[in-house]
Amino acid sequence: MRMSGLVGASALAFILSSGAFAQEASLDLVEPIAEYKIYVSEKLAKLVEDTTAFTDAVKAGEVDKAKELFAPTRLSYEAIEPIAELFSDLDASIDSRADDYEKAEADPEFPGFHRIEYGLWEKNSTEGLAPVADKLLADVKELEGRIASLTFPPEKVVGGAAVLMEEVAATKISGEEDRYSHTDLWDFRGNFDGARKIVDLVRPLIADKEADFLKTVDANFETVDTTLAKYKDGEGYVTYDKLTDDDRKVLAAAVNTLAEDLSTLRGKLGLD
Amino acid sequence: MSSPDPQRAGGPSSRLMTIALVGAGVLVLAGGGAFYLASQRTVRPSEPGTIAVRVGDKSCEPMDLTVPAGRSVFEIENASNRPIEWEILDGVMVVEERENIAPGFRSQLAARLKPGVYDITCGLLSNPRGKLTVTASAHSEAEKVKPPLKAFIGPLSEYKVYLAVQSGQMARAIGALSTAIDASDMDAAKSAYAAARTAYRYVEAVSGRIADLENAIDPVATYLAGREQDPAFTGFHRIEFGLWREGSVAGLKPVADKLAADAATLRDRLKAVKFEPTDLAGNAAREARRLAEGPVISGDNLYANDEVVEFAAAVDGLEKPVSLLVPLVTEASPDVAKATTDAFAAVRAELGKLSGSDAAPIIYSDVSPDARKALAAALVALADAIDRINPALGLE
């Protein structure tokens, strides 16, 4: 070992002694993680059910019905995205976007929800979508099966709250996710619900030590809720283009702050 | 020397620095008394097993030490005529040290050491160094592979999910059973009963330890003073008795309702139970032994005689928590992992010998004592195999 290393180490040691290091992961996480898996399983059951109805409509050529079912179906997927994303092949085949393919919408490889969204809204047709729909349903079922037999890695669960906010911050706030249907606000709802669920599950573990942190996080979730509430329409939301610039900024700031704050959640719970 | 020169003893600041520098890079940290507070004047009574080292003017006595891995206590005596320091070195890294031991004084040092060969300093820097060999011990082997506590969070929560799902299943099946009893539908009642029992067997490794509920849900007439007529004869077997022995649902409704309430309580209790990492293998081994000693030998289902099916479910229920540990065990000790897998296969092979067909299921009362003993022996062997898991993981 080298002295240069020792100098580095000494800095570390001082941080250590000043207590900047978070606690160790404890077995108190067992219950929240178990609860979360149950939550995810329920969402998946709903996703399979909804996707069945959605793909049936697509295959029956019922454009309007399929359009109606599109956003609510995605809601369950968006809520559990951090876990779904653990299977990157399925995430790509279920939820990738045209930008992921060099020829964009024209690319024959472009699959999943957004491929169908493109057909329904841009072409107002279900033509050629039947095989895409079949594949989507099969993928969603496969996902349910894989997740059922997955032991949830605690750091992925706790980190999931931040991941959901990162998703929104990086590629959703711009309205590029559901660019044909503009149903982005539904997806937001799913993402926020999923993140909040995680925070609520681990809340008892940090309620005492991190009261201020939780207060800030709750306040930001609150901001999101009140902002989204303005755009409520029946069971769901109006299209994304109706979102005012001001509200978009409010949402963006809340999302960035949530991403920033929730990124510390893992560390706070000892899961580096 | 009433108060050592602060400079030479290493005043607090430089002292802290040393510890900060060395400590951060060293994995093996002092067991006790990392500081020189362990005064050089008051020699603590030696712990049993303390290793004496005498440092003379030119060398240590002995120059060659061998200790098992884990905690060791050294007592260093300065038999030279200058103050000395005594260090255990791993290459250039100081693992542990005692400084400023005045001539004629002794100082104790406790260190938790990993297997390997270390140098020991012996007084003057120019003196030859001694050798300290730390040999592997059972403790060190387990320590080496011991997964962090964090590694058990996933398996434990997955097991809780399993218990929640199965106890939910059981509650639902009992609901169906109750409905069938209301409707006097014997066939539906029998199949709902079987479904509830399967789910129950899955969770029995844990639920069996919740005594009050267990006595309400699963008492066997054999152990009750008044046998089938005993007022405490409730729960599953009371219903089994009605459906199979009496061939009637008469009087079963209140029993089913009470069972449903107990099942709901069980579900909540399973949700609330707090597990330790040792419980996964621990409960499974305990349950395997209990099955071997009781139900397998004497039979549980005296009226339906369908134990073989239930035992198969029970084995699945044992395998769940064990399988959750398999990735960790495989890494820590492939032997133990393999022994467990083999033992499960052996139990299933014994069960396979007993399984009839759907058309002609095996009647357990017809199974010979020898066959029962063979199954019991396989279960005991399984318990023994599972018992090796916790030590292999450095638990307990």
Add this chain to the structure above:
Amino acid sequence: MLDPKDLQRSSYHLNRRRLLAGLGATAVGGSLTGAASAETMHHSVADAPVANAASQLDSVPHLGLHQAGVVNGRPANGMVASFDVLASNADELEALFRTLTERIAFLTVGGSVPMLDPKLPPADSGLLGPIVRPDNLTITVSLGASLFDDRPWLAPLKPRHLQRMMRFPNDALDADICHGDLSLQICANTQDTTIHALRDIIKASSRQMILKWKQEGNVPVITPGPDGRAESARNFLGFRDGSANPDSSDVAEMDRVVWVGADEGEPAWAVGGSYQAVRIIRNFVERWDRTPFGEQERIMGRTKMTGAPLDRRQGSEFDVPDYAGDPEGKATPMDAHIRLANERDEASKAHIILRRPFNYSNGVTQSGQLDQGLLFICYQANLERGFITVQQKLNGEPLEEYIKPVGGGFFYTLPGIRDASDYLGSSLIAAARGA
């Protein structure tokens, strides 16, 4: 060679004592020097540009067996520009190559800009004033598969492994910044020099090729340590990048790793060239900055502060990890970037590549996030064995969560301009005429 560790071992104790005696920092500095000077100097193209050492008069010879800009150290600024070529026969292609050769000769050597009649547009953009100084400029010309594929008279001469860049699983390729018939890698001490060169070439070749896309990047300059050795520059994920590059001063190694030789089954004209892989890889920096430090290190497989391998955290970035001694990935996770990229066993030696990347910082995405990343450039004698294999090994790596390849292309770097009477690509033109 003296083992620096031995030297350390003997000096350590004394130093530590001096440290305790209050000499602290000085003792540390002394030991560092001692250790480092015991190592043989190893040069990598990705060695960081050295602070204050760069001069406008620095120049890299543009003539030689191989083109410049491949095994020379990276200056602080780099750019890749990709063009569509108009040439429809060997003569026109030769004309383009001759134009490029002429401009390269002027720009990399320097000289006065010709003054024209003020009623006319100037001959030069004037960015660098009346006298162009070389400023370490290199311009490296490479050809894309489409140049060959679209021209039957050239197609038979296409290098064996040259192909249109395929999509890898984590890619989100934007057709607007992919591929091209011809790429220019332009590197210099300052950005003005690279831009001046690009504008000069565009002006000179406007009838011969059309700019398709470009990406600029740069590398931080580093102040070298007392031993003269600079640490590797950091990329936008905050990690040292370039530590494990092959030694670019080792001619034999470069012949093996980078340059196409006569025995590789390539068309004869291609000998002395190399395969260039360019990837524009966006980094999700906001998200990265919100990722636990420990996880960042596990993802990369190196310590963040020093770049030392994880199985010798106290070492330096130039220490070599011992994967054989860590078969389960306890120190360096099995899926760490550096471990996947190079398992460091016998077999992986065939897949060594020469990386020469630049950091880029473009602007802001639609979502209001920084559009930053790595302009990844690498060279190898065999594209399949090199970049393609390494990228396949990296597919699915945990780093993917934080990066998104969005553009780039595969190109074949022409052999060098042998002497002043030669021109770039002359061997290809001769072969095309012969065919």
